[in-house]
Structure formats: structure tokens, C-alpha cells
Amino acid sequence: MKIWRGTWVERDGMLWSPLLGALGLVAGFTTRAQGSLAGSRHQLEEQARNRTAVARTLGFPGIARVKQAHGKDVVRLDGPAEPWPTADALWTDRRGVLLAVAAADCVPVLVADPEGPIGAAHAGWQGTTLRVAEALVEAMVTGGAARERLVASLGPAIGPCCYAIDMERAAIVNERIGEGCLRKVNDRIVMDLWAANTAQLRSVGVTRIEMSGVCTLSGGADLWSYRGRGPDGVYGTQLGFIGRPA
Numbered sequence: 434m435k436i437w438r439g440t441w442v443e444r445d446g447m448l449w450s451p452l453l454g455a456l457g458l459v460a461g462f463t464t465r466a467q468g469s470l471a472g473s474r475h476q477l478e479e480q481a482r483n484r485t486a487v488a489r490t491l492g493f494p495g496i497a498r499v500k501q502a503h504g505k506d507v508v509r510l511d512g513p514a515e516p517w518p519t520a521d522a523l524w525t526d527r528r529g530v531l532l533a534v535a536a537a538d539c540v541p542v543l544v545a546d547p548e549g550p551i552g553a554a555h556a557g558w559q560g561t562t563l564r565v566a567e568a569l570v571e572a573m574v575t576g577g578a579a580r581e582r583l584v585a586s587l588g589p590a591i592g593p594c595c596y597a598i599d600m601e602r603a604a605i606v607n608e609r610i611g612e613g614c615l616r617k618v619n620d621r622i623v624m625d626l627w628a629a630n631t632a633q634l635r636s637v638g639v640t641r642i643e644m645s646g647v648c649t650l651s652g653g654a655d656l657w658s659y660r661g662r663g664p665d666g667v668y669g670t671q672l673g674f675i676g677r678p679a
């Protein structure tokens with residue numbers, strides 16, 4: 434078991450996973466510098482343009498996306514599909530396909546078999562308690578990934594530094610996945626989404642895991658945070674992405 438913490442780096446206005454990058458993958462997280470890439474109903478055209486620009490910057494013809502529903506469904510996508518299938522995780526075994534999940538506090542979970550399939554999951558508190566990261570790994574293994582080779586990187590998300598949840602939500606989390614990811618800090622309960630997803634990845638046999646350590650609310654990077662949205666409710670969304678160049 435090997436865990437790398439706080440490793441992600443900022444370069445050219447994006448955040449990057451060194452662990453996945455060392456495997457020849459293009460894997461990281463956009464920032465506000467690329468504009469909002471999803472999440473606002475009021476900027477659909479602008480967001481589509483921004484996604485096209487990001488794909489071009491990253492050297493891919495387009496971005497394979499899903500309509501996220503805070504669930505645990507996994508789809509195989511070997512390129513962009515219209516309409517986007519409803520799911521919270523996607524994978525492919527093709528080169529030249531850029532997979533992405535939208536997030537602005539939820540965890541982008543990026544998984545790769547260095548010699549096989551790659552995948553991404555969107556895991557907020559709901560997806561985490563439904564074990565979407567586990568579902569992604571099992572789908573990838575069924576699709577030909579070697580479990581013992583899998584490497585995972587957890588991108589920027591709202592960290593345990595900021596993610597206080599109420600008693601009602603804490604009770605649901607405890608009932609579904611136990612209290613291992615919950616901590617009492619003064620009179621608040623905080624949830625550690627990175628720890629919860631790391632535990633799930635370990636439970637399905639992933640032994641090399643990287644945690645970005647970047648909090649979307651307080652981490653100092655120029656990111657949107659749903660919890661940190663302004664009084665007008667307007668916010669944007671980044672993309673966590675992973676692709677193997679053609």
C-alpha cells in the first residue's frame with residue numbers, strides 16, 4: 434500500500450496529477466482560468482465553448498461527459514456521446530479519449546490501469562456513500578483492467594478543513610459507510626471525502642493512491658466551490674479529466 438498526499442501541482446493554469454502524469458496520462462483538474470465548464474444553467478453555450486477549448490488545449494478532439502446524478506452508475510464511453518448518458522462514473526480502454534467529471538467540491542476520482550482501461554468518477558457525499566469509486570473499479574476490472582495494477586488519484590474537493598455536515602447527513606453517512614470518515618471538530622462534524630474514497634479504493638484492491646490535498650474552498654488555488662458560492666448563488670464548475678493520448 435502506498436499513499437501520496439498533497440502532490441498535485443499547478444501549471445499553465447490547471448492542476449495536475451503527477452502520479453498519473455508519470456504514466457503518460459493527461460490527468461488533472463481545470464481552474465477558473467478556463468472558465469466554468471458545467472454546473473450553471475445560465476451559461477450553457479459559454480460552457481460548451483469552454484469545454485471545446487479545454488479539449489483542444491489538452492490535445493483531444495472532444496470530452497466524453499455524463500449527466501451526473503449523485504448516483505453510482507458507471508458507463509463505458511469510447512468518445513463523446515450525445516445526449517450524455519446519465520451516470521456518475523465513466524471509463525474507456527481507448528487511446529485518444531478524454532474522460533471528464535464535473536466538480537466544485539465533490540471529489541473527482543481518477544483511476545488508471547497503466548496498461549489498460551482508465552476511468553473517472555464524481556463522488557460527493559452522496560456518491561461516496563453509494564460507493565461510486567468502488568463501482569468504477571469493478572466496472573473497469575470487468576472491462577479488462579488488472580486490479581493489482583490500478584492506480585488512483587483523488588483530485589481537488591472540499592477538504593476536511595471545511596466540510597462540516599449536519600447531524601442528519603452524518604447519520605446517513607454513518608448508516609451507509611460507517612463513521613470512519615467523520616470527525617468531531619469542536620462542536621462540528623466534518624466529513625473527509627478523500628479518506629472515505631481512499632478506504633473504498635483500498636477495499637477493492639487499489640494499493641497505489643494519490644490525494645491532491647487541494648481544498649476547493651480554502652486550498653489557495655483559483656477554484657469554484659459550491660459551498661463557497663456568492664450570495665447570488667452563481668458558481669461555476671471545474672472538470673476532473675483523464676485521457677491517454679492517441
Ligand SMILES: [Zn+2]
Pocket residue numbers: 591592593594595596648649650651652
Ligand atoms: Zn478547506
